[in-house]
Amino acid sequence: PVNSLDADVSYQSSDHVRFLVHKDNLSVTAVGFPTKMENQPDTPILLPETGEVLDCIFRFCYPERHPDLSTLDFEIFSQIADTAEKYKVFAAMNVCNIQMNKTLPHHATEVLVYAAKHDYQKLLMKTAQLVMDIPLPKILPLLPSYLVVPWVYWTLTNI
Numbered sequence: 001p002v003n004s005l006d007a008d009v010s011y012q013s014s015d016h017v018r019f020l021v022h023k024d025n026l027s028v029t030a031v032g033f034p035t036k037m038e039n040q041p042d043t044p045i046l047l048p049e050t051g052e053v054l055d056c057i058f059r060f061c062y063p064e065r066h067p068d069l070s071t072l073d074f075e076i077f078s079q080i081a082d083t084a085e086k087y088k089v090f091a092a093m094n095v096c097n098i099q100m101n102k103t104l105p106h107h108a109t110e111v112l113v114y115a116a117k118h119d120y121q122k123l124l125m126k127t128a129q130l131v132m133d134i135p136l137p138k139i140l141p142l143l144p145s146y147l148v149v150p151w152v153y154w155t156l157t158n159i
Helices: 023-029 051-059 074-086 090-102 108-117 121-131 136-142 145-157
Strands: 009-012 018-021
Touching: 018 023, 018 051, 051 074, 074 090, 074 108, 090 108, 090 121, 108 121, 108 136, 136 145
Parallel strands: none
Antiparallel strands: 009 018
């Protein structure tokens, strides 16, 4: 589990929470975490995410029951979903995508941004229909540049 004494890499969150993790677990569950070979558990690798977010993410890297994301505040959940994508924590990525779907229609704009940012086309199309009434000047700044022209075209042809 996370914070075992025999862990071989140490991380520190933006709010100074320390995590001891096994490189072997990271190597089979994620591909994006920095794991300097010379790193010793007493010399942490600094990460920009909070301790709450990293605690959840690291729990997806071990053979244990994964966290229940449905009980989290949407803002925290959204940070976890983005972090899962950033570090390619595969089990968390899939669960977050499913959970994002379940938050609709309440967080449609945020889910649209998530789906666009991480290229979840099915979720993007589902969410797009929920937010198409939002004026273009409000929605366009939220979209990645590659979606601006298709979004304008889609909006104008579906009026």
